Each structure stands twice: as structure tokens, then as C-alpha cells.
Amino acid sequence: MIILAATPIGNLGDATRRLVEALETVTVVAAEDTRTAARLLQALGVANRPRLVALHDHNEKERAGQLVELARERDVLVVSDAGMPTVSDPGYSLVAAAAAAGVAVTALPGPSAVLTALAVSGLPTDRFAFEGFLPRKPAERAQALSALAAEPRTLVFFEAPSRIAQTLDDMAHAFGADRAAAVCRELTKLHEQVRRGPLGELAAWAAQGVRGEIVVVVAGAAPRRVPFGDAVTQVLELTRSGERLKDAAAEVAEATGHSRRELYQAALAVKN
Template structure:
């Protein structure tokens, strides 16, 4: 089978007993960075030295088929550098190929920067979306963030420390200076820090520079901020995901305060 194993995102004390046992018994490990995995084995006191195969963004397409065949006859442990494989890390292509081939897939749960940041941000957690890494190019970033301006759920983003100030400024432009947010830095590590405030306040905070691994959490758009056309788009997206039109209109109405009937009729017309 294929075993996706979550590794610590900072504090080695977060390594689960199941993870250590899996590392001790593994014969083959597919790792995002084999050097990181070697250091992890040493830090956790694991003396086992399994065969290590590099599996990263640049070779996953090429290696997925061979690894799936390997997993038919042996357990293949899959690791990213930190957190759960496949979540903005290599592994999705391998899992998709394995599922298509009928190879068993399981996971060893563990640390997640997404959920950890969401938990400490102080923003609504009942509904959230993980948006991954922010586009680097200014035009793409502006358009992408603009498409999220009416998103009612709390949003979680990954970002490189060198680009945090620029990204926060772009978010302030797209979402408004007063939108609440949090920048979570070095989660679970010695110098963990969570800066909370409006986007305008966080832009000023990040001005001198930010170091370490960073997760940005941004509050969703308030109901009154969602324009009617954007609300209709949300209805249509729910319908495309399998929700009945009537139920989708009702759900979006509760989030945006637009009339359920008007949303239903507009979405129905848009569907043709």
C-alpha cells in the first residue's frame, strides 16, 4: 500500500508514535527531499536505513507509475519535508495514479500548518478554504486575489517570508484595508509568533521584514460585502459541485443576505 505520513512542521515533539514506528519499519520511502528525511531519521533516533526515492514537483509525473507498481508488492511510505504530503506538497499525482490503479492508500495523521494556523488566528473556523501559495507575478496575484474578494469563508494562504509584505499589501487592495487577518510565523517552533490585526496594520507590521515559515489567515467577506452577481456565481459553483439549485440558493442567501428567490431565479437564468 501507499502510506502518506505527516511529519512535524517545526517541533520534533509532534512526531507521533505511529510515524516513528512507520519510519523504523519502512523498507522504501518516497521523500520530497531525501536529505531532510535522513535528518528526520537521525533526530528521532531511528536507526533503520530504508531505501530513499526522491519524489518532488519536478519528477512526480515521471515516477508515479513506477511507484504505484512498487506499492503493489511492498508498503511505500511517502513523506514531504513538513506536514502532510499532497497538501501544497508532492504526492497528489502519486495518490491519483494509485487510486486509478486500485492500489490501497492510507495516511498517518499528524501536524498541519493549515489547521494549526487556523486554530490560533482568532478568526472564524466554522468554514474555511485553503488557497495554497499566492501567485508571484503582480498581475496574476492581483487578479487571483480579486477573484477571492467576495469569498465568505476564512482563507488560509502559504507565502515565502520575503514576499509577505508585498502580498499583504495586495490583499489590502483586493479585500480592503479593514479586513481582519493574521500572520502566523514559525508555528510550533521556539520563535513562534502570531500577528493579528487589519490588513493595513499587518502591512505596517511586515514592513521591516519577516523571517521564517509563514501562513497567512484572512477573514472572509462580510455578508454585506458580497455583490449580487458574486452571490449568483457562488450559487452556480455549489450547483456544479452537486448541490441542488434550491438548496444552493438558500445556502448563499444565508451567507450574503440576498433573497433566496432572487438568487434562484438569477442562477436558473444563467444556466440557460
């Protein structure tokens, strides 16, 4: 089968027992960087020397088929440089190819920069959206942020230290300088830091220079308060397009801040 294995995002002590056991027994490891994988084996004291196969953004589509065929006969362990493969890392094309070919895929859970940053951010965690890295080109980045400005869920991004100041400044312009956020750097490492505050303040702080691996967590947009009558109209328009009244009321309630129950009852009275 294909085995996706999460690796430490900084602190080597976060390596799970299942990861170590798998590394000690498998004969093939598909790695984002074979040199990093070799260092991991050494650091964990693994005596086994499996065959290391490079699986990265530039060769994954071509190599996926080969690895799937190999996984019909033996286990193929898949690792990225840090965290869980497929999450902003190679592995998606391989899993899709394995699923299409009827080859089993499983995962060894473990460290995740996304969930670690979300947990320590101090921002709502009940609903969130992971956006990965934003586009590098300014115009494309501005467009992507503009599309997310009204997103009510907490947003999680990855960013490079060389671009973090500009990205936070762009976020302040797109989301508002007062939008709450947290910059999480060097998670699980010796110099771990979580800087919380409004986007405008964080952008000014980052302008002085920030180092290390960075995850940015941004609060979702506050519900737009619209007149109750207009909200009821929105519910009715959604039902006319085929949506159930209950679902339409819930959707509009989330977007406007009005009571779902009151919207449902008002719309039902109109329909009757």
C-alpha cells in the same frame, strides 16, 4: 500500499508514534528531499535505513508509476519536508496514479501548518478555504486576490518571508485595509509568533521585515446587504435555472445576510 505520513512542521516532539513505527519498519521512503528525510530518521533515533527515493515537483509525474508498482509488493512511505504530503507538497499525482491502479492508499495523520494557523488565528474556523501560495507575478497575484475578494469563508495562504510584505499590501488593496487577518510564523518552533490585526496594519508591520515559515489567515468577506426584494428575485432566478427553492434560499441568504427562512417563504409566496 502507499502510506502518506505527516511529519513535524517545526517541533520534533510533534512526530507521532505511528510515524516513528512506520519509519522503523518500511523498506522504501519516497521523500520530497532525501537529505531532509535522512536527517529526520537520525533526529528521531530510527535505526532502520530504508531506501530513500526522491519524489518532488519536478519528477513526481514520471516517478509515480514506478512507486505504484513498487507498492504492489511492499509498503511505500511518503513524506514531505514538513506537514502532510499532497497539501501544497508532492504526492497528489502519486495518489491519483495509485487510485487509478487499484493500489491502496492510507495516511498517518499529524502536524498541519494549515490547521494549526487556522486554530490560533482567532478567525472563524467553521468554514475555510486553503489557497496555498499565491502567484509570484504581481499581475497574476492581483488577479487571484481579486477573484477571492467576495469569498465568505476564512482564507488560508502560505507565503515566503521575502514576499510577505508585498502580499499583505496586495491583500489590503484587494480585500480592504480593515479586513481582519493573522500572520502566523514559525509555528510550533521556539520563536513562534501570531500577529493579528487589520490587513493594512499587518502590511505596515511586515514592511520592516519578517523571517521564518509563514501562514496567513484572512477573514472571509462580510455578506453583502442588498434589499430584501432584490434578494427574493435572486432566489427566484436560481430556481428558474433548476435549483431547489430550499437550496436557492440558503445560497442567497449566505451571500446577502438575509434570513433563509424569510427568503424561502417570500419566494414560495411569489411562486404560488
